[in-house]
Amino acid sequence: GGKWTYNGPHGENHWPKHFPYCGGAFQSPINFQRELQRYDPGLLPVQLQNYNLSSSEQLTLSNNGHSVQLSLSPRMYLSGLPHRYSAAQLHFHWGSPNVLAGSEHTVNGKQFAAEMHVVHFNSGKYPNITMALDKSDGLAVLGVLIEVGEFNPAFEQFLKYVNGIKYRDQKIQVPAFNIRDLLPAHLDEYYRYDGSLTTPPCYPSVLWTVFRHPVTISLRQYLALATALFSSHAQESAPMPMLGNYRKPQLMDNRVVLVSFQE
C-alpha cells in the first residue's frame, strides 16, 4: 500500500484516499466513556498461553517506520475466545518528549502517555496473518495503556536495544523473555469491542481487548521510546523523528463497549 504518516499531507485525514476502509465503519481507536459501556458477566479473564518465552529463544526487534515492533513466537496464543488467536507481534504508540500523551484509546477523554498492542491472528481459521488481516474474525489485539511513573524492568528487556534500530527498516535479534511481564497484573478487567486496525489499511477485522489497568514505565524509559527512533531511513538527509504515532479516537457509530467489570 501507499505511503502514509501520522501528520502532514499523508496524515490520518488523508488515509481514506488510498485506504478506503480508513473512512469506513467500525474504526479504532475509540474513547471509552461510561455512558456507552455495558457490563457483561460472560467476559472471562483473558488467558495467555506460552507467553513465558525462554531467553534461549530470540525475537526480532525492528523499526518499521511507523512503530517499534517486536516479533512474537507463534507458540504464544490466546485462549478463551471463540477461536485460538496466535501471537504475531507487539508494537507501541506514544506522544513526544514534552507531551506525555500518545495512547490511541482514551478513557473518559483521558489520553495516556503511550499504549502497547499485542497483535494476534485467528490461527484456528486462517493459515497466517496475511490471510486473516481483512477477515471480520481475523485479528485479536490486546491493548495496554501506559502511564509514566515507576521504572518497569520488563520494558527494559527490549528498550535497552532501541538505539540499535534508530532508523526505518533496521532490525536486530534480542533474547526472548516473559511477555506476560509487559501486561498488567490483573487481566480480568478490560474493555471489549469490535474495531479495526488503527493504521492503514484500517481493516475492520479486530476484536479489541483493552485492559482497564495501565502499566507504568519511568520517565527515562518513556523518553527512550520517544527520542530514540526515526521514521526515516539512516541515509536520508532529513531525519524524521518518530513522534505522535497515534490515531485519534474514531466515531462509535452504533457500537457498544462491553466491560468485564462493574464500577
Ligand SMILES: NS(=O)(=O)c1c(F)c(F)c(S(=O)(=O)CCO)c(N[C@H]2CCCc3ccccc32)c1F
Ligand atoms: N494498532 S494496530 O492496528 O494493532 C497496528 C499498528 F498500529 C501497526 F503500526 C502495525 S505495523 O507495526 O505492522 C505498521 C503498519 O501496519 C500493525 N500491524 C499489523 C497490521 C498490518 C499488517 C501486519 C502484518 C503482520 C503483523 C501485524 C500486522 C497493527 F496491527
Ligand SMILES: [Zn+2]
Ligand atoms: Zn497499534
